Amino acid sequence: MGFKLFLLLEKFLMLLPSSWRKSFFSSLAILSYYSSKRYREVSYRNLEFAFDNRLSEDEKSEITKYAFKNLLFNFLHAMELRHMSRDELAKKVTIQNIEAIERVHAEGRAVIYVTTHYSSWELGGASIGAFIEPLIAVYKKMKNQAYQNWLLEARGSFGNISMEKTNVVKPLVRNLKNGLACGILIDTNINPKEGVIVEFMGKSIRQTSTPAYLARKFNAAIIPVTVRTDDEENYTLMLFDEIKVERTDNEEADIQKATQLQADWLTKLITKEPKFWFWLHRRWKNDHPEIYTTDVIH
Numbered sequence: 004m005g006f007k008l009f010l011l012l013e014k015f016l017m018l019l020p021s022s023w024r025k026s027f028f029s030s031l032a033i034l035s036y037y038s039s040k041r042y043r044e045v046s047y048r049n050l051e052f053a054f055d056n057r058l059s060e061d062e063k064s065e066i067t068k069y070a071f072k073n074l075l076f077n078f079l080h081a082m083e084l085r086h087m088s089r090d091e092l093a094k095k096v097t098i099q100n101i102e103a104i105e106r107v108h109a110e111g112r113a114v115i116y117v118t119t120h121y122s123s124w125e126l127g128g129a130s131i132g133a134f135i136e137p138l139i140a141v142y143k144k145m146k147n148q149a150y151q152n153w154l155l156e157a158r159g160s161f162g163n164i165s166m167e168k169t170n171v172v173k174p175l176v177r178n179l180k181n182g183l184a185c186g187i188l189i190d191t192n193i194n195p196k197e198g199v200i201v202e203f204m205g206k207s208i209r210q211t212s213t214p215a216y217l218a219r220k221f222n223a224a225i226i227p228v229t230v231r232t233d234d235e236e237n238y239t240l241m242l243f244d245e246i247k248v249e250r251t252d253n254e255e256a257d258i259q260k261a262t263q264l265q266a267d268w269l270t271k272l273i274t275k276e277p278k279f280w281f282w283l284h285r286r287w288k289n290d291h292p293e294i295y296t297t298d299v300i301h
Contacts, residue, residue, distance in 0.1 A: 006149040017086050025235070028079045032072035039071075045295065046070055046282040052294045053204040053273075069278040073122065076235065080125040081157040089133050089161065096130045096230075100242040104135055107224040107245065113179045114138075115214045116186040116228045117246075117265055120281035121272065123238055127230035128186060129161050130240045137162035138184040141171050143191070172213070179221045187214050189265055190281075195289050199259050201266040204273065208266075208290045215261035219248045225261065227268045231279060243268065 016024050036043060046067040050058055058066075084092075107114050116131060116138060118124065131138055140158060144167050145151040155165045163186075166174055175185050189210055198211045218225045227243040246268065248261040273280045288295055 013082055016082065024079060028075040029072060032068070032075040035075070036068050036071045042283045043067055045285055048294045049282045049286065052206065052287060052291065066278045067282060070282045073279065074281065074283060077123055077125045080123050081154055084125065084129050084157045084160045087160065092129065092133055092161070095236070096126060096238045096240055098130070098134060098240045098242065100244070101135070103226055103242045103244050107226065111182070113182050113221065113223040114184040115218055115223050115225050116184060117189050117214050117225055118186055118228050119188060119190040119269055119272070120284065122230045122232060122279040124230065125157070126238055127228065127240055128158060128163060131186070131228065132163035133161035136184050137164065138186045139164045139166055139175065139178055140186040141166055141168050141188070143168050175217060176221065179217060179223050187211065189214065190269060190286065192284070192286055192288055199262050201263045203266040204270050206287065206291065208287060210262055210266055212258050212262045214265065215248050215258040218261065219250060219254065219257055225265070227265065229272060231276065
C-alpha cells in the first residue's frame, strides 16, 4: 500500500515543472537535516575525522546540509530518469575528456569505470550508458524489494545492467572478456575480509581491490569517473585518464599500488570540493569504529 502511494506521488510530481520538483526536494532536505540527528552526527564525525578537526562548525554545517540536499536530489534524478528521453538527458549533462575512453576503445580494451557517491551519481551512471557505452553496474542488495526494483528500472533507462554484488565476479569476468564495460563504486564500507588497506583522506581504510584485479588480469582500463555541477541544473560528467595497473611478477603489489592510486584520486576530488561527497555514510565504521561510538549513532 505504501509503495503504491509513493508511485502516485511520483506521477503527481512529474506533472509539475522541474523547478517545483527541485523546490519540493530541497525542502525535504532541510527538514531531514534538522530532524535526523543520527545522520547529521555521522556527517559531523566523518568531517572531523577526515579533516583532522580543521573545519569550523559553520563549514561542517554547510557541508552536511548539502549532503542531505544532494541525497534527495539523487532521489529526484532517479525519478526523473524513469521519464526522461535521451535528448532531455543530453541537455542536462556535458561530457568532459571523452578522449580517455576513445583511447581505450581504440586499443580494443574494455573499460572498468571506478566511481563514487559524489554529486549526482544517478545522472552520471545513466549518462555513461546513454552517451558512451552501456555498462554493468554493481549494487548492494536493498531491504525494500519494491524500491529496489523501482531504482534499478531508473538506472536501466539507458541500457545499463545492474548486478547484485554477491557472486558478481564471474559475470563481470565473462563480460569483460567480451569487451563490455562495468562500473564499480570504490567508496563504500566493505567487509574486513574484502579489499586491501589504503590511505584515504590521510587515514588507513579498506577499499575494494576488484577493479585493479580485473584490470590486471584481463588487460582492461581503469577509468575514474564522477559528476559535478555549479547550478544543480547543468552537470558535467568528468572522465579521468586511465589509472595504469602494472603487471610485474608481484601481483599483490601491482594490485595494491593501483588500488592506492584510486584512493589518491578520490582523496584529491573530495579535498577540492568536499560538499559533493556523501558524508552521511559511515565509511570508516569497520576500520575506525571509534569515531562513531555514541548513543546517537547506532
